[in-house]
Amino acid sequence: MTKPSNSDPAPDKLQILVQEGLFYQPQSPKEKPYLIGSRCSLCGYVSFPKLMVCPCCVQINTMEEMHITGKGKIDTFSVCYAALPGFQAPSIQGYINLEEGARIWSLITGVEPSDESLKIGMDVELVIGKLREDAEGNEIISYQFKPVKTDRKG
Amino acid sequence: MRDVVIVGVGMTRFGKFLERSLPDLGREAIWKAVGDANIPPKDIQIAYVANSIGYQLTELKGTIGQHVLAAAGFFGIPIINVENACSSGSTALRSACLEVASGNFDVALALGVEKLFCDNTARSSEAMASGTPYAKFGFMFPALYSMNLKKWMEKYGITQRQFAKVAVKNSKNGALNPNAQFRKPLSIDDVLNSRVIAYPLTLYMCSTMGDGAAAAIVCTRDKARKYTTKPLVEVAACELVSGTVTIPNQPHEPLEARAARLAYQKAGVGPEDVDVAEVHDGMAPAELMLYEELGLCREGEGGRMIDEGLTEITGKIPVNPSGGLAAKGHPVGATGLAQIAEIVWQLRGEAGERQVNDPKVGLTENAGGWVIDDNAACAVTILKK
Ligand SMILES: [Zn+2]
Numbered sequence: 011m012t013k014p015s016n017s018d019p020a021p022d023k024l025q026i027l028v029q030e031g032l033f034y035q036p037q038s039p040k041e042k043p044y045l046i047g048s049r050c051s052l053c054g055y056v057s058f059p060k061l062m063v064c065p066c067c068v069q070i071n072t073m074e075e076m077h078i079t080g081k082g083k084i085d086t087f088s089v090c091y092a093a094l095p096g097f098q099a100p101s102i103q104g105y106i107n108l109e110e111g112a113r114i115w116s117l118i119t120g121v122e123p124s125d126e127s128l129k130i131g132m133d134v135e136l137v138i139g140k141l142r143e144d145a146e147g148n149e150i151i152s153y154q155f156k157p158v159k160t161d162r163k164g
Numbered sequence: 165m166r167d168v169v170i171v172g173v174g175m176t177r178f179g180k181f182l183e184r185s186l187p188d189l190g191r192e193a194i195w196k197a198v199g200d201a202n203i204p205p206k207d208i209q210i211a212y213v214a215n216s217i218g219y220q221l222t223e224l225k226g227t228i229g230q231h232v233l234a235a236a237g238f239f240g241i242p243i244i245n246v247e248n249a250c251s252s253g254s255t256a257l258r259s260a261c262l263e264v265a266s267g268n269f270d271v272a273l274a275l276g277v278e279k280l281f282c283d284n285t286a287r288s289s290e291a292m293a294s295g296t297p298y299a300k301f302g303f304m305f306p307a308l309y310s311m312n313l314k315k316w317m318e319k320y321g322i323t324q325r326q327f328a329k330v331a332v333k334n335s336k337n338g339a340l341n342p343n344a345q346f347r348k349p350l351s352i353d354d355v356l357n358s359r360v361i362a363y364p365l366t367l368y369m370c371s372t373m374g375d376g377a378a379a380a381i382v383c384t385r386d387k388a389r390k391y392t393t394k395p396l397v398e399v400a401a402c403e404l405v406s407g408t409v410t411i412p413n414q415p416h417e418p419l420e421a422r423a424a425r426l427a428y429q430k431a432g433v434g435p436e437d438v439d440v441a442e443v444h445d446g447m448a449p450a451e452l453m454l455y456e457e458l459g460l461c462r463e464g465e466g467g468r469m470i471d472e473g474l475t476e477i478t479g480k481i482p483v484n485p486s487g488g489l490a491a492k493g494h495p496v497g498a499t500g501l502a503q504i505a506e507i508v509w510q511l512r513g514e515a516g517e518r519q520v521n522d523p524k525v526g527l528t529e530n531a532g533g534w535v536i537d538d539n540a541a542c543a544v545t546i547l548k549k
Contacts, residue, residue: 028300055411065409086315090307090362094293095286103307103362111412113537117302125363141302152301 028141028152032059034077035138035151043138045078045153047112056112080136082108082155087130089123097142102127106134106155117141120156133158165265169396170547171388172201173505175378178345178493180281184375186218186228187235190277193377193498194236197273201381203391208381209269210242212259214252214276215497216532220291221282232277250444250532251404252276253378253500254543258402260382270387276502277377278495288373292496296534305534306370309447310362316453317364320464324364328355329470330448331369334484337477338491340518343502345374345493355448369448374493378501380508395512395549400431400525402545407538420457420529423544427527428459431546435459438481438546439523440510442503444531445488451475454529455483458544482520485510500530504545511549524549 027035033045047058052072055064064072087104102118119137121127134155141152174196176189190213198205213229224231229243248255253276260272280288293299316322332352338344350368358367388396403426410416428434435458443458445451452466460481461469469475475483486492486506489499507526509515526547533540 066411086311088307088310088362090304092306092361097302
């Protein structure tokens with residue numbers, strides 16, 4: 011599955027989404043990325059990825075698709091020095107409390123992978139970008155979160 | 165429902181056996197259990213066979229149980245293949261017990277068999293991570309553990325050194341176990357100075373790949389008395405649960421605690437009655453959390469348990485006398501039944517150098533897989549002499 015890219019794709023290398031239907035990748039600088047989740051119209055439970063049945067209400071036709079803007083705070087994180095074949099180590103893995111109310115797992119990017127780079131409660135935002143390269147050099151594109159840049163020093 | 169007893173157990177040594185196949189490992193465990201039970205093999209009426217990753221890493225792409233049983237000389241009986249990630253072995257035992265308890269059959273076999281080593285370690289690692297659809301995003305179990313642990317350490321003042329003590333205790337126990345994959349006792353410094361995987365986890369706190377098989381034969385009490393003069397071990401409870409989702413602002417009972425609560429209820433015993441336990445320490449610190457989740461101590465007292473040596477073989481409530489997953493080895497589908505074999509040996513007084521002092525009630529806890537934000541499955545089994 012290929013997508014045109016707003017970064018510089020290497021010649022004859024593809025950008026491949028890690029999974030279809032999970033997030034929207036901006037096609038121009040004017041657009042914003044979002045995650046594709048769902049919200050229960052009865053109880054308000056928010057899920058990402060999207061669920062067809064609410065785990066609280068367990069009724070049919072209560073979950074509605076929802077675009078999650080991708081603003082949140084770090085709930086917890088860990089610097090991991092082990093990785094599966096094809097993935098970079100170290101990585102920062104974490105759980106993000108989204109503004110919309112869900113708590114989701116994500117890789118955290120945009121900072122040095124060390125315990126000092128991040129703080130619990132720090133503001134983070136969604137980025138869609140390269141997760142890794144596959145054996146053929148194609149870019150696997152996924153969702154990640156990065157700290158929000160602030161004007162404050164330190 | 166009828167009482168169910170374990171009449172025989174057997175296991176291979178756990179380790180790296182590149183030259184051995186799944187059927188070869190399975191055959192050894194089955195025939196050891198048959199010998200232990202002193203049972204005519206043709207009396208076994210049904211078999212449940214646990215395996216998690218063989219489909220990906222070996223040439224057997226289906227009906228592994230039938231292939232393994234054929235290698236052991238068993239044909240014609242019903243054979244059911246069981247997959248529940250790391251808790252596959254206990255899941256197989258539970259089903260075998262229900263066959264006997266319900267009166268459907270009198271004698272049933274539960275086998276767990278797994279081969280994780282192959283000529284390509286990267287392929288083995290990928291296969292082991294394939295129990296979740298999240299691996300493709302870079303999701304790593306140790307990091308997940310690490311996050312939970314850091315919160316827990318902060319809440320109760322638990323230290324990395326206390327986690328290391330668990331790995332030290334279990335390595336010491338593993339050194340006494342001829343079936344263990346790793347038989348070298350480690351010091352606290354060995355554990356703390358080994359490679360950091362994800363703070364507070366270091367390499368020697370984590371279980372790794374292994375090959376092996378373990379089996380248990382269950383039957384009615386009357387039948388068992390005809391086969392063997394050894395002490396009979398009753399399966400007083402074998403309770404299986406799946407994970408749940410965390411709902412914001414609602415209490416979330418860990419699935420280990422939920423499985424344990426159901427098992428205590430069914431067996432009519434409480435945590436204070438447990439004399440020995442084998443628990444799923446995929447990473448050493450999990451053992452400290454399990455002391456609390458299984459009710460072996462009060463909330464926040466896990467660290468004190470290890471500091472005071474209460475879970476050593478000579479302690480008040482020995483935990484993982486076999487060496488646990490890190491020292492004994494963790495061939496995924498075989499792990500649950502190896503825990504059962506250890507408790508049976510302990511209750512019979514046959515555990516050799518690692519024998520605990522005259523236990524009457526034993527417990528195993530065996531969890532595995534990951535779905536959304538909880539383990540996929542967890543089984544707690546209570547055995548009584
Ligand atoms: Zn709902």
